[in-house]
Amino acid sequence: MNNLTKRVEAAKEKWETLQQNKEPIIYIGAASCGRAAGAVQLLAQTNRWLKENETTAKVVQVGCIGPCYLEPLVDIQMPGQPRVSYNNVTPKTLPVILGSHVGESVPYDKMAIGHFGKDSYNGIPRFYDLPMLKPQVRIVLRNCGLIDPEEIDHYLAVDGYQGLANALNMSPEDVIGVVHHAGLRGRGGAGFPTFKKWTVCRNTPGKQKYLICNADEGDPGAFMNRSLIESDPHALLEGMLIAGYAIGASQGIIYIRAEYPLAIERLHQAIGQMREYGLLGEHILGSDFSFNVKLKEGAGAFVCGEETALIQSIEGLRGMPRSRPPFPAISGLHGCPTIINNVETLGTLPNILRNGADWYNRFGKEGNRGTKTFSLVGKVRRQGLIEVQLGTTLRQIIFDIGGGLQKPFKAIQTGGPSGGCLSEEFLDQPVDYESLAAAGSIMGSGGLIVMDEDTCIVDVAKYFLDFTQKESCGKCTPCRVGTRHILEILERITHGEGHADDLLALRTLGDTIKKGSLCGLGQTAPNPVLTTLRYFRNEYLEHIKDGRCRAVVCKDLIEYRVIKEKCTGCQACVRVCPTGAITGPRSEPHNVDATKCIKCRSCYVTCRFEAIAGDAIVIRSAEKKS
Amino acid sequence: MAATAATIESILTEHSRKSEDLIPILQDVQKEFGYISPESVHNISRYLRLSENHIFGVSSFYAQFRFTKPGRHSLKVCLGTACHVRGGATVLDTLESVLGVKCGTATPDGRFDLERVACLGCCALSPVVQIDKRIYSRVAVNKLSELLKFYE
Numbered sequence: 001m002n003n004l005t006k007r008v009e010a011a012k013e014k015w016e017t018l019q020q021n022k023e024p025i026i027y028i029g030a031a032s033c034g035r036a037a038g039a040v041q042l043l044a045q046t047n048r049w050l051k052e053n054e055t056t057a058k059v060v061q062v063g064c065i066g067p068c069y070l071e072p073l074v075d076i077q078m079p080g081q082p083r084v085s086y087n088n089v090t091p092k093t094l095p096v097i098l099g100s101h102v103g104e105s106v107p108y109d110k111m112a113i114g115h116f117g118k119d120s121y122n123g124i125p126r127f128y129d130l131p132m133l134k135p136q137v138r139i140v141l142r143n144c145g146l147i148d149p150e151e152i153d154h155y156l157a158v159d160g161y162q163g164l165a166n167a168l169n170m171s172p173e174d175v176i177g178v179v180h181h182a183g184l185r186g187r188g189g190a191g192f193p194t195f196k197k198w199t200v201c202r203n204t205p206g207k208q209k210y211l212i213c214n215a216d217e218g219d220p221g222a223f224m225n226r227s228l229i230e231s232d233p234h235a236l237l238e239g240m241l242i243a244g245y246a247i248g249a250s251q252g253i254i255y256i257r258a259e260y261p262l263a264i265e266r267l268h269q270a271i272g273q274m275r276e277y278g279l280l281g282e283h284i285l286g287s288d289f290s291f292n293v294k295l296k297e298g299a300g301a302f303v304c305g306e307e308t309a310l311i312q313s314i315e316g317l318r319g320m321p322r323s324r325p326p327f328p329a330i331s332g333l334h335g336c337p338t339i340i341n342n343v344e345t346l347g348t349l350p351n352i353l354r355n356g357a358d359w360y361n362r363f364g365k366e367g368n369r370g371t372k373t374f375s376l377v378g379k380v381r382r383q384g385l386i387e388v389q390l391g392t393t394l395r396q397i398i399f400d401i402g403g404g405l406q407k408p409f410k411a412i413q414t415g416g417p418s419g420g421c422l423s424e425e426f427l428d429q430p431v432d433y434e435s436l437a438a439a440g441s442i443m444g445s446g447g448l449i450v451m452d453e454d455t456c457i458v459d460v461a462k463y464f465l466d467f468t469q470k471e472s473c474g475k476c477t478p479c480r481v482g483t484r485h486i487l488e489i490l491e492r493i494t495h496g497e498g499h500a501d502d503l504l505a506l507r508t509l510g511d512t513i514k515k516g517s518l519c520g521l522g523q524t525a526p527n528p529v530l531t532t533l534r535y536f537r538n539e540y541l542e543h544i545k546d547g548r549c550r551a552v553v554c555k556d557l558i559e560y561r562v563i564k565e566k567c568t569g570c571q572a573c574v575r576v577c578p579t580g581a582i583t584g585p586r587s588e589p590h591n592v593d594a595t596k597c598i599k600c601r602s603c604y605v606t607c608r609f610e611a612i613a614g615d616a617i618v619i620r621s622a623e624k625k626s
Numbered sequence: 627m628a629a630t631a632a633t634i635e636s637i638l639t640e641h642s643r644k645s646e647d648l649i650p651i652l653q654d655v656q657k658e659f660g661y662i663s664p665e666s667v668h669n670i671s672r673y674l675r676l677s678e679n680h681i682f683g684v685s686s687f688y689a690q691f692r693f694t695k696p697g698r699h700s701l702k703v704c705l706g707t708a709c710h711v712r713g714g715a716t717v718l719d720t721l722e723s724v725l726g727v728k729c730g731t732a733t734p735d736g737r738f739d740l741e742r743v744a745c746l747g748c749c750a751l752s753p754v755v756q757i758d759k760r761i762y763s764r765v766a767v768n769k770l771s772e773l774l775k776f777y778e
Binding site for chain 1: 650705713719761771
């Protein structure tokens, strides 16, 4: 124990020195999303700027704080001053910001979005008072974007590994008791009480037990796990130690998507640091508990998010689910008792063990305790990673946190390809496991995709079925053949060739697949179709009866036209057309050749933003083919 | 060919002969050569004492593995939900027609290799395209040709 106490003291001192900085600190948000927005270039530019201006400053790469729409974010903290955050920084604005704030110690308030101090500061609002941040409760994400994910000392200084120290002072049964009392449910989507799984595994005899962390975040549109691992890898690893201790496992495996290279790199680094600090290996912190962690990279199969398929994949086989029972908690990896927990479930554990179950019970509502992270994306104004208490309504999430939409709201898709699309009438429903299930959707891992009137609901259903059909492992016939049939019908409908009895066929197929599949993939695959049929039936009927797609998305049902009176003949669209479908001499109205047009939208976008007329090209429903 | 065999051998010796190491071996082979060739499968088969059939069975199950030589630059179009809603499919269609190839194949001159991926996890910056290691955010269809010019 002493060892950790000493380390923590040293780490706190280091953190204090960093906070009471003598030189400026520049924090750059460099998780994957920040990098995609240009953070790496900004980092190089900052270092160049410091050199040219002969200024010294500490440059820290931090993870993702959440509001992705503000990326790339650069924070500057001058000695004795609060940390100020600048949003959407570009190579052009960066020197201006650095020159003012670092060069002259004057915060460049025109570009500042918020500060992290306690009181008001130069008229800049507090970062956590921003409308996107204020309604959030940050437990799992508490360190994201604030500490350097590559420094274990930063994590220790913010009470990291305290939860583990507390757990090791209790018996494993008591740890399970705390998690039981806290009411933690699996954050992977199904919401199974964590303590129940653990108890079964704990009570199953066996010399070797495994703890697997499921970081195979395959849901398109979800990135919570990636962000957490990239921004605070030690939170996950501490959670794994706690879970491993509770269930009596000595080996932990993180099954992570190969598509997340940065997260993998951060985990390797963090595991190395833990070894050095005696937090992995034999007799952790002087106790009798020994534990090791290794990484296994997934190879790109969505079905491997299902626990039995995941185990097959780790064993080097095709990732196909098997029937349960026996549950993995009794017979899992190599036939040994195995617990599979999601990244967020594990990331929550250190907080529960550090602050106690009563504290955790203050959040959420009866039966749905605590918080849940979501990736809020799509047609919403403020996109990003958020964390809210369970029981928050969809309206609060979309409109208060997300800032609403630019065009009227149409639907929200929860739970990825296994979830459903919910219409406006569900906006005041609380987000909890039971309410979402009652509406025909699921909580899922936490992707929230907002859609407006420009989104075609049939096209969205087709998109998800295309995904699940490709990802179906092929073991159960209803799923393998059924998803293909549904997809074919949906394709027909979007091509304007639907029949009146298609809707009934979709329902029947959907119900059959749900009943006749072994694993979660098949049991939930029809959800996007079944929910859209229920809540957006009219749109299906319009496609079938009128051959009309009101969102002008379905390519066979729309056409591109040049409005001759508006076209100034500026040729902007002629230059971008990839197939040479648009012709016309300069200064005369252009013409679209429908036989060559691939409906790629290039001309439409160009006309909107670069052409002289601005709105001469329109997309509209084509005449119904008879 | 001799050099290839030696490289495969050196990859193999880094792993145990247990069948659970099959996927990590395949991943390392693909990292080195860009794809899984019949020779690689043959060598892996002898090392792990698994049939070539079994190895093809496992590798063809996972989307990551490919069996043909890739192009010089990998061009990945994200078709995650957020990208789909914000026009990812149109981006893919345009690239297919600009490059004249179908998704999943390389251009005849071997310059690009067009693939679709389910999600790159940058949903808030959608639609995104990844060229080699760099991710381009909020790509516009009319700017795609410009973007490709940077890669020869």
